[in-house]
Amino acid sequence: MFNSYTESLAVFFGINVLMAFSVYLPSSAGLISLGQGGFMAIGAYTSALLTAKDVPFAMALAAGAVVAALIGVLVAAPAIRIRGIYLIIATLGFGEIVRVLFINLEFAGGASGLSGIRPLTTLWYVVGVCFFVGLCLWRLRTLTLGRAILAVHEDETAAEAMGIKLLQTKLIAFGGGAAIAGLAGGLFAHYALFIDPEQFGFSRSAEAFLFVVLGGSGNPFGPIIGAAIVTLLPEVLRFLQDWRMSFFAVLLIGCAIWRPGGLVAARPPSRL
């Protein structure tokens, strides 16, 4: 059905959708992260080291997500009291710390990376995980937790006065985003078969952030569209050769001018 080119494109698209979701979830609570590459690295290394010890793939993936979530909560707990641009800087710093940490971790291959990872990620695995996470995020909107997350995003003071536990709600959103990035990392590691710290650096984090800015953060479909454009458009635009990235810049500027909320507008509340 697929040749290897379209298959790998579809796999990387799926992984990018997960990365977009990982930015989307905390952002819906007002927490902008530019450090999701760090959580992806944690998920990738954790699961790769586990499957090397013959742990079943599903368990290794889950473990990667759990470890990423735990570290996410640990990092966010003190950082979450700061807001806006300061939180962005803190998450950016976190991403760099993780990268440098893995460079210095000898058992994880250090700077030369980890190779010989078993090829366990299939396209259907990626599709399944994407669907599962996407459905959960879509369902979240009408749950108590989802409403609490949106309320915190809209007005922290009013939310707290209405009985919402601010810190707990933010930590769940941030930890959830970290877990999704961890899943993406695990899937990536077992498809790329070689990982090194540089793959999860700032450009990875910025790219994930870009998916959401481009697609819109009002509902889970925005990040999917954003990831689709950033992943697939360069392939379509191959004929432009060196001008591909310039086209991207134009697209982003155009988006900022005409659709500042992202390509997929927030769903109006009247439909719910």
Place this chain on the structure above:
Amino acid sequence: MSDVPLLGVVGIGVTYGGYVALDDVSCRVVENSIHALIGPNGAGKTTLFNVISGLVKPESGSLQFRERRYTGLRPDQILVMGIARNFQQVRLFPVLSVIENVMVGCHSRLPRTSFRDFVLGPLGRDKVDRLARQRAAEMLDLVEYRGDTKAPPSQMTLVDQRRIEIARALASDPQLLLLDEPAAGMNPAEASQLSEIIRKIRGLGRTVLLVEHNTRMVFSLADEVTVLSAGKIIASGPPSAVKSDSAVVTAYLGNV
């Protein structure tokens, strides 16, 4: 009416920089009463509300709810304890629909969403959601909101937005409801309708502490009136006594 105060405010002091917003403020709110807090602009009424609901930490003094000291609790803990409020500047959540805004008020009283609710929700069989929706609809009914419940609140008139905020506060099943200028921007007919709603709320066994500038409404509605001026309480008592108090007349009501 019992004489045990539901809310006790004891010697509260708040300063912003060098500005004294509240200076040794003490008052008691009797259970199941309608208690009005009046005073000129900048007297510290909203600051006192913020202290009672935990949004502002007082520098001195203590707060008691049913004789239990609660100074230092977070706003969300205070809500769970039984004190809910609205805001003078309406603070509804713009991305949530009218009914969802009120549902947020129910959160502290809802059971946890079970796995079954999570899975069957899309089929309309989420019990927690149904419970919250039903309760929110009842609260909107109580405040006589007649508009669209699925539209965003920004499409509603200011008067309706105030009603929605009262419904959201009531959804948390508070024993004490703090209302900060609920009649602001209302015409006399709407204000008297609001008076009826407040009486109805009291009729349900709740206590209402009300900040209001509409003095006619205050004096006809309140069982007890406390007057705040420049951060200090200058009078407190039944409306008839407060109305003729010379200090109150000078500071706030003016000579008629």
